[in-house]
Amino acid sequence: MSDRMLTMAEAVREAMTIAMEEREEVFILGEDIGIYGGAFGVTGDLYHRFGPERVLDTPISELGIVGAAVGAALSGMRPIVEIQFSDFTAQAMDQIANQAAKIHFMLGGALHVPLVLRTPQGSGTGAAAQHSQNLEPWFASVPGLKVVVPSNPADAKGLLLAAIDDPNPVIFLEHKLLYKIPGRDPVPEGATRIPLGVSKVVRTGKDLTIVATGIMVNKSFEVAEKLSAEGISIELIDPRTISPLDTAPIFESVEKTGRLMVVQEGPSHAGYINEVIAQVSGSACFGNLIAPIKRLAGMNIPIPYAPQLEKVAVPQIADIEAAAREIVKNWR
Amino acid sequence: MTANPLLMGHPLSSPEHAKHALLYMYRIRKFEEAVEDLFGRGMMHGTMHLSIGQEAGPTGACLALQITDQITSTHRGHGHCIAKGADLTRMMAELLGKKIGYCGGRGGSMHIADAETGNLGANGVVGGGIPIAAGAALAAKMRKSGTVAVSFFGDGAMNEGAFHEAANMAAIWNLPLILFCENNKYGMSSSTEKAFKLENLADRGKGYGIPGVTVDGNDVVAVYEAAEAAVARARNGEGPTLIESVTYRWKGHSRSDKNLYRTKEEIEEWKDKDPIPNFIHKVLDKGILTQEQIEEIQKVSTEQIMQAVKEAAAAESATPDGLLEAVFKAVSA
Ligand SMILES: Cc1ncc(C[n+]2csc(CCOP(=O)(O)OP(=O)(O)O)c2C)c(N)n1
Ligand SMILES: [Mg+2]
Numbered sequence: 327m328s329d330r331m332l333t334m335a336e337a338v339r340e341a342m343t344i345a346m347e348e349r350e351e352v353f354i355l356g357e358d359i360g361i362y363g364g365a366f367g368v369t370g371d372l373y374h375r376f377g378p379e380r381v382l383d384t385p386i387s388e389l390g391i392v393g394a395a396v397g398a399a400l401s402g403m404r405p406i407v408e409i410q411f412s413d414f415t416a417q418a419m420d421q422i423a424n425q426a427a428k429i430h431f432m433l434g435g436a437l438h439v440p441l442v443l444r445t446p447q448g449s450g451t452g453a454a455a456q457h458s459q460n461l462e463p464w465f466a467s468v469p470g471l472k473v474v475v476p477s478n479p480a481d482a483k484g485l486l487l488a489a490i491d492d493p494n495p496v497i498f499l500e501h502k503l504l505y506k507i508p509g510r511d512p513v514p515e516g517a518t519r520i521p522l523g524v525s526k527v528v529r530t531g532k533d534l535t536i537v538a539t540g541i542m543v544n545k546s547f548e549v550a551e552k553l554s555a556e557g558i559s560i561e562l563i564d565p566r567t568i569s570p571l572d573t574a575p576i577f578e579s580v581e582k583t584g585r586l587m588v589v590q591e592g593p594s595h596a597g598y599i600n601e602v603i604a605q606v607s608g609s610a611c612f613g614n615l616i617a618p619i620k621r622l623a624g625m626n627i628p629i630p631y632a633p634q635l636e637k638v639a640v641p642q643i644a645d646i647e648a649a650a651r652e653i654v655k656n657w658r
Numbered sequence: 659m660t661a662n663p664l665l666m667g668h669p670l671s672s673p674e675h676a677k678h679a680l681l682y683m684y685r686i687r688k689f690e691e692a693v694e695d696l697f698g699r700g701m702m703h704g705t706m707h708l709s710i711g712q713e714a715g716p717t718g719a720c721l722a723l724q725i726t727d728q729i730t731s732t733h734r735g736h737g738h739c740i741a742k743g744a745d746l747t748r749m750m751a752e753l754l755g756k757k758i759g760y761c762g763g764r765g766g767s768m769h770i771a772d773a774e775t776g777n778l779g780a781n782g783v784v785g786g787g788i789p790i791a792a793g794a795a796l797a798a799k800m801r802k803s804g805t806v807a808v809s810f811f812g813d814g815a816m817n818e819g820a821f822h823e824a825a826n827m828a829a830i831w832n833l834p835l836i837l838f839c840e841n842n843k844y845g846m847s848s849s850t851e852k853a854f855k856l857e858n859l860a861d862r863g864k865g866y867g868i869p870g871v872t873v874d875g876n877d878v879v880a881v882y883e884a885a886e887a888a889v890a891r892a893r894n895g896e897g898p899t900l901i902e903s904v905t906y907r908w909k910g911h912s913r914s915d916k917n918l919y920r921t922k923e924e925i926e927e928w929k930d931k932d933p934i935p936n937f938i939h940k941v942l943d944k945g946i947l948t949q950e951q952i953e954e955i956q957k958v959s960t961e962q963i964m965q966a967v968k969e970a971a972a973a974e975s976a977t978p979d980g981l982l983e984a985v986f987k988a989v990s991a
Contacts (some may be wrong), residue, residue, distance in 0.1 A: 357846065358846045358847045358848065360847070361847055361918050361919045362846065362915075362918060362919060363918075365914075375937030383847075383848060383852065384851075385814070385817035385845070385848065385853040385854075386784050386785070386814040386815065386817050386818055386845050386846075386848070387817045387818060387819070388818075390817075390819075400931065413782075413783070414783065416783075417783075417818070417819070417820075444677060451704065451705070452703040452704025452705070452766065453704055453705060453768075453782075454704065454764075454765055454766045454768055454769055454780075454782065455764075455765070455769070455782070456769075456783055456786075457768075457770070457782055502840075519769070587769075592906035610902075620957050623983060624984065624986070625981065626984060627981050627984070627985050628764075628766040628985070630763065630981065631703075631761070631763060631764055631765055631766030631769070632703070632756075632763035632764070632766070632975070632976045633703050633754025633755065634755065634763075634975060634976065634977070634978065635755070635763060635976055635977075635978050635981065636977040636982060638981070639981070
């Protein structure tokens with residue numbers, strides 16, 4: 327067992343490096359991923375290691391970039407697209423939602439699209455409404471896309487390797503505040519894959535089940551550690567992929583704890599956590615609930631600029647802590 | 659607060675015009691120097707995109723515009739905003755997250771708009787403002803308002819589909835639109851040599867059947883003259899013009915830029931083409947302004963910026979109340 331601690335940016339880069347060494351068909355394309363090393367430094371030195379053809383700098387043309395990746399994927403390549411901010415997937419949405427997502431099904435299985443689209447999302451950088459969104463529901467609502475939301479470097483590496491192997495389009499949403507921080511767990515050397523569609527029980531507990539992805543896993547973990555000192559025992563589940571969504575561990579956990587809180591950074595309205603709630607409501611574990619399900623999410627507003635406004639727009643550690651304490655104390 | 663009477667006309671046509679052109683270029687420069695300083699001291703949040711070195715473009719273009727003419731701006735938009743006549747205090751207050759800021763602290767540097775001066779907004783999305791400007795021009799045509807719209811955008815934005823679609827619509831509908839490309843040689847790290855097969859981006863105009871002109875974007879006089887001709891064409895119902903204003907960004911793309919894609923020598927070379935001394939030489943040569951007058955303008959501009967920073971810093975911070983209600987404008991009964 328290695329004890330290497332990497333940041334998310336390093337782990338993602340390592341996965342891309344391994345995939346590019348393994349297969350010639352893998353290449354990366356996107357804006358400023360070459361000499362610049364990526365807007366968030368994720369591609370780093372890959373341009374110097376693999377050259378300008380396999381780390382392909384593009385013009386500012388998101389629709390063209392994703393379209394070219396779809397065409398290349400249909401023709402024997404395995405492109406990894408980097409879209410500089412997830413907000414700009416909007417420009418490319420035709421190629422993502424109408425083309426990539428539908429080709430395999432719509433064409434009777436004649437063709438398929440092995441494509442990964444990596445993109446940073448989330449608030450907390452003071453970049454305001456057009457650079458801070460969490461767009462999971464855009465992608466999760468389109469059949470034909472797999473959607474991965476890694477919460478830590480080790481998972482990011484294993485999941486990205488699996489995503490690159492996958493013969494289907496995979497949207498890989500990286501929270502930009504996670505890029506520079508090391509995870510709690512070491513990142514294994516080598517090419518270990520983590521299959522898509524398998525939830526992870528991050529921490530076991532008996533009083534409350536928290537389901538969270540991405541940066542909300544870190545925040546919830548901190549809360550769980552803190553509240554354990556107060557005798558509140560939290561089980562934390564990270565679905566890791568929200569499409570497909572592995573619900574079995576969630577149901578099992580809810581059966582045990584009888585309390586459920588779902589946490590996401592994006593706005594509550596039509597967020598992916600509502601799918602978690604719907605699935606729990608329709609399953610047998612619903613009968614084990616002794617408390618109303620708690621939903622903690624971002625406000626239904628665009629992300630504001632000023633730090634004092636940006637903070638209230640999305641759940642903070644203190645909000646998760648207060649909500650967790652309340653649900654356990656009030657429902658016995 | 660600073661009042662901004664907008665002036666129109668050739669920058670060399672009178673001492674007043676020359677003063678205006680110089681004052682506005684200084685204002686843009688000093689506003690951004692102040693912003694850089696505030697960031698450096700940790701007093702400002704987020705990121706910033708500075709247009710230092712590019713001041714002649716917006717200043718020259720806006721000298722050809724009336725206050726009712728409309729513009730759309732970009733992420734690198736302080737210059738457009740100031741040149742169109744925005745209030746410096748409210749701009750600075752926005753960047754500092756204050757209530758009196760143009761967006762009440764909700765938008766920041768990348769989203770300043772000012773209805774009073776016809777500024778439909780900066781934009782965080784590259785190319786996002788171009789079709790919007792075409793729409794403003796369409797409305798002007800439909801309402802026979804006699805106004806024109808100017809879309810400011812970078813070289814990089816010309817490779818977005820949004821540019822192409824807007825340019826073509828404006829062309830076929832003869833819209834009163836000026837497509838004003840500030841070609842500063844780079845879209846982030848991508849040089850125009852890498853991102854285009856064209857030497858002159860203005861040649862794209864041919865593809866849409868509209869005139870395309872390339873001007874020295876560090877010469878406020880050349881920019882004004884090109885803009886003035888385009889505005890006259892637009893007001894005459896003759897349709898859009900593409901102006902490529904060639905300039906250079908001295909500073910990094912944003913705060914995190916390490917400038918790995920260009921050389922120090924190149925940056926220095928362009929600093930020698932500074933639009934401000936460039937214009938000063940002209941007005942001194944022609945005897946339009948005296949050295950003392952020029953120094954006075956520089957002094958005044960510095961005072962105006964210091965005043966704006968002072969007022970903005972002292973203003974009340976934006977508070978989170980009312981954020982939910984702010985999403986939609988209330989439907990009137
Ligand atoms: C649709 C979109 N893609 C990418 C970005 C990220 N980005 C912001 S500015 C920029 C470069 C823009 O270059 P240019 O249009 O030449 O304007 P300049 O920055 O040089 O003023 C990029 C890639 C963005 N904001 N929007
Ligand atoms: Mg540029």
